Amino acid sequence: MAHLELRNVVQRYATPDGFHTVVDGISLTISPGAIGCLLGPSGCGKTTLLRCIAGFEEIAAGEIRLAGETVSSPSAHLAPEKRRIGMVFQDYALFPHLTVAANVAFGLGHLPRGERAPRVEEMLRLVGLTGQGAKYPHELSGGQQQRVALARALAPRPRLVLLDEPFSNLDTELRERLSLEVRDILKQSGTTAILVTHDQHEAFAMADEVGVMHGGRLQQWDPPYNLYHRPANRFVADFVGQGAFIPGRVVSPTEVTVELGRLESAVPLECGAANPAGQSCATCPKAESGCHVDVLLRPDDVVHDDLSPITAAVEHKAFRGAQILYTLRLDSGARVLALVPSHHNHALGEKIGIRLDVDHVVTFQAPATAAISPTTAASAAP
Structure with missing residues (x-):
């Protein structure tokens, strides 16, 4: 009760x-x-x-x-x-x-x-x-x-x-x-x-x-x-926590590809506003492959890995004691955040290896402009 x-x-x-x-x-x-x-x-x-x-x-x-x-x-x-x-x-x-x-x-x-x-x-x-x-x-x-x-x-x-x-x-x-x-x-x-x-x-x-x-x-x-x-x-994704949205493309009801690789979700993904036929769709189970979405990546989704072939440039860094919050620029110009142990102290402009380790895939409809922007909470203030 x-x-x-x-x-x-x-x-x-x-x-x-x-x-x-x-x-x-x-x-x-x-x-x-x-x-x-x-x-x-x-x-x-x-x-x-x-x-x-x-x-x-x-x-x-x-x-x-x-x-x-x-x-x-x-x-x-x-x-x-x-x-x-x-x-x-x-x-x-x-x-x-x-x-x-x-x-x-x-x-x-x-x-x-x-x-x-x-x-x-x-x-x-x-x-x-x-x-x-x-x-x-x-x-x-x-x-x-x-x-x-x-x-x-x-x-x-x-x-x-x-x-x-x-x-x-x-x-x-x-x-x-x-x-x-x-x-x-x-x-x-x-x-x-x-x-x-x-x-x-x-x-x-x-x-x-x-x-x-x-x-x-x-x-x-x-x-x-x-x-x-x-x-x-x-709004909740933007207000709570830190993170950034990057463009993605749906390849199956539970899979989406982004610049950093392919992500698999345990639940059906929310799809974008336009599929290849130009039709709107509400959820991926009813949508064709190719729907456009924005994928939320939290700082703990982006892992620093020197052995990874995928690299990103350090654009900003905020020292937080045990960790450093890096703002990283991908080859496309999109930005993601990564929390890295502070003994990995990289210089601005330096390229570092990264990979994705995402347990919860979160997607939303992509705006018509397909704009790429970090979430409000992800502004690189220490």
Whole structure:
């Protein structure tokens, strides 16, 4: 049974010209104790959807159900304070004049006085802040303050915890470490949660399932592995991970040839817009050989191999410690990315041997212009 269920949720705002739809027919489910994530660029609607779940905004259509109870629909709206939802904000939102213990106890007014202090101590122990209850927020680091905010959200035993960009104010190293710690805390407490972020590393580190949003719509709701290796559409493939598209030609329902060789897929390939007869086709099983596609190659699909007869020129390199991310130019001018152990330190312009090692063949319709371009995430920034 789903703990949280959204059915065709729509949210729109009135404008001088009519209405602007921010959330457009989103449906998803989250199981009890699972962590979900809404991932997407700024303006995609993810924070608005989170506010709808919290009850801060009413919805124009659809239904939101929490633990079997309808909390939002066009005809019913349960007040935020009655939903038993905990919130963790980007800026922590701690009371500066209250101690850590008092901040955690803020939502425990419904408990008998004798039960509040033990619950506070339990929460501080859970988030690794035992003995810090007498301090004030300004005496703690940013990571510790965010743990206090999480302890305060968990203290009343909410049915759901919502985390809105909770780590964006922290430095990169702390953000990565804290995201793993918060996941462990949520799992230990058995709390169902939803994270909103634009950072895919946070999403992949924390969430059991991730929903990629764009233009107010849910493009794909899946475990991180599937988002990376089996993207549902070109936007997801471009937004998640790194990679580049290179032209390919279908030779059978499960085979495609590219400049670097022939690839075999375990599932039928999505075909291009034009086959040799000039006809459009939706999927390769119904298409003739020769359909044109764009093939997604991730950096881990392109293997450095000094013995390979196929070579590519180093156009850019980004040092990443144990690995170097190379942007390589093929003979055709197409570009691919390759993650190579950093002891293989090649110079710009140098030609290196490469081969393909692709477990998941991902293809999409080739644009009419047959343009070749690295994905947005593959821009060669370190």
